[in-house]
Amino acid sequence: MTAPVVFLPENPVPEGGEAFWLRAEDGARLRCIKWTGGDCSRGTVFLFGGRTEFAEKYFEVAGELRQRGFAVVTMDWRGQGLSERLLADPRKGHIADFAQFDRDLSRLMISVAPAMPRPWMALAHSMGGQILLRAAHDHPEWFSRVALSAPMFGLRFSPWMERAIRGMTALLHTLGRDEAFVPGGNEKAADETPFEENILTHDERRYALLQALTRTEPALGLGSATVGWLHAAFRSMDMTSAPDYLARIRAPLLVCEAAEDALVSARSLAHAALHAPNALLVTVPAARHEILIERDDARAVFWAAFDRFTAQA
Structure with missing residues (x-):
């Protein structure tokens, strides 16, 4: 079944894209887009965004992957983009357990991946990386x-701030407040913040495009995280940061750090790169958190690292 796509002249859909609904194991609708025509000689890249993000945000990236000879598959995570939301208030960014994301990804890999050319690689940002x-x-x-x-x-907190936030999150979780916004949170989407106040990118043109997409289709917008999302995120990050967990990850990992990231802890990336046996850590200078929608010079550093990394496949 065909799924909708938000079209803007300044953000063209790479040629040959097919948008469709994927039914999760519990019946939830997950929006996917795949590109399979033309040159797919290098295999398939499965492309995943972070919290609040949606497929249209990555059309430029999908096009750059297509130019490199990859087929591409992307999916809006459950609870964001045009995939099914979890709460009555669609602006609440919620998940009860990251295991739900695991199940949705497994559904994609069972239902969609077998028809895609190999080798299969993945490219993910922020929450998608977790x-x-x-x-x-x-x-x-x-x-x-x-x-x-x-x-x-x-997450990028001072030690005392992280202890305080973890303690408050655990208390609110115990009190059954999982579906409430985190303290201080609201329905305003990150992309609705004025450019001068944003902490995501230095690139005004690409940021304006994100704002235009959300204005064109407000259903793409997602506000702050819920208590439940943050509680689940802490549990997942605690599990995946254990040295013995990281040591069992055998696939080569390219970990790109944004030098001016205000959201993700640089220490956590260095820790993962140290303990995962086949990990490479690359720092992207002059980049805020959204490396893939940064200025061209920062993006060029990322793509050079990506090209070296995938050339070894």
């Missing part, structure tokens, strides 16, 4: 290589 780290651990047969942009391996 989910893909779990996948690399649990399903080593899926991806021959995994490239990660500012992956959410740890």
Whole structure:
């Protein structure tokens, strides 16, 4: 069944894209897009965004992958983009357990991946990087290589601030407040923040495009995380940061750190790169958290690292 796509002249869909609904195991609708025509001689890249993100945000990236000879598959994570939302308030970014993301990804790999050319690789940003780290651990047969942009391996808090936030989150979780916004959170989407106040990118043109997409289709917008999402994120990050967990990840990992990241802990990325046996850590200078929508000079550093990494496949 065909799924909708938001079209803007300044953000063209790479040629040959096919949008469709994937039914999760519990019946939830997950929006996917795949590109399979033309040159797919280098295999398939499974492309995944972070929290709040959606497929249209990565059309430029999908096009760049297509130019490199890859087929591409992307999916809006459950609870965001045009995939099914979990709460009555669609602006609440919620998940009860990251294992739900695991199940949705497994559905994609069982239902869609077998028809895609090999080798299969993955490229994921932020929260998507946390989910893909779990996948690399649990399903080593899926991806021959995994490239990660500012992956959410740890959040950027001072030690005392993290203890306070963890304590408050645990208390609110115990009190049954999982579906409430985190303290201070609201329905405003990150892309609705004025450019001058944003902490995601230095690139005004690409940021304006994200704002235009959300204005054109407000259903793409997602506000702050819920208490439940943050509680689940802490549990997942604690599990995946254990040295023995990382040591069992055998797929080559490219971990790209944004030098000016205000959201992800640089220490957590260095820790993962130290303990995962086939990990390479690359720092992208002059980049905020959203490396893939940064200025061209920062993106060029990422793509050079990606090209070296995938040339070894």
